[in-house]
Amino acid sequence: MTTKERTLSLFSEPPVVETVLGVQFVPLKGFGLQHFGLFWSKVREEYPKLVSQPSLPRVIESFEEKFVPKPEITVSLSEKLPGLRGWYLNEPETRLIQIQNDRFLYNWKKVKGNETYPQFDTIQPEFKANWEKFCKFLTDEDIDHPELTQCEVTYVNHIDIGKGWNSFGEFDKVFAPWSGKFSGRFLPTPEKMTFNTTFVIPNKKGRLHISAMPAIRRNDGKEIIKVELTARGRPTNSNISAVLEWFQIGHEWIVQGFTDLTTDHMHKIWRRTI
């Protein structure tokens, strides 16, 4: 997509350090321990490292119960592979495929810190190629095509202290909804601050979850606010076209949500162009 065709906000130097595109599905019947290794043989040239991890809980956005905006986490009691997830990492460890018997995730992340964000339009086709490779693998192993239950898009941003803000007393310089003013004069400058918020994507297509928390980056010890945005919801069917369609929705909500959440002051620092 060219810059002229793009309608979403665009930053030349966005603070994004990681993206995740993923799907959840009904636990695969017949998917066993051997399949982690067999799938590795299909991707090992590009992803030479395989690491075992504990499995992730299922997270489903539910709209059936009123006043319960939090996602539900379900823990299967009947899985044959409790707790097993495969991490397939590429050589510079900038790309990661995560597989368990009810999830498939594709991550991009910065390693050195000075890499350019490759943009959603680059990452999404990479997800598609790897997902199709996984589905073909399942077919070859006589395992049914996954019945999808959720799609997920996550962006992790690092907002460095010293770049547009210097303390939590200047939260208002970063986050547009925060006024920075108390109604009285009793409280001093906050020492730390964190928040979690959710937004319903219209027509019950899903939710956008935003969290911000103070953190220290491990590779340089820099103090940051970590801002994580996750859009999650149910695709209309289990075809790749429905997944990509949902990813577009999730991406739009993350980009526009992040733009709405943050101030013009920070947009200038991140060099907003659209």
Next chain:
Amino acid sequence: MEENHMILDAPPQAYLTTFEESDCFYLSGSPSTWTNEVSVYDLDTKQIQAIYEVIRLRELEENWDSYGSPPLKVETINKSIALIKNVPMEDLPVPHVIPTADGGIQFEWGGIRGLEIEVTQNGEIEYLKCENGEPVEESSIERFTQLDSLLRWVSPV
């Protein structure tokens, strides 16, 4: 609710690791993410200072002490950070954070009753209690729950 599935009313951020699950310690925040920040919201300033000291040790290169000592592994640093996050320091000074010649990280609290806790290069955690400068007990730490009694040994500030 789906049959055979238990619904837990908890946000995904609740997914975190314990000392025993340190391989996935860096999965902070959303469990599907991969970046490795240290969340400091629940930490006090002494813990944060100690974590800064640990992260600073990443800069050590091969032969950093001119005696051929290795640089620190990322796993050792991560485990050390996990340890510090589980050390309540209200009544303690910030420990001295010292790299060891065999690739570990040692935390030292001095005083009449002293304590050294070392995260070794192979991921084990060992401790040494001292009194008036003399060693009185040494062993390994298997669980964070052991830390409480160990830290009570150390002389308060």
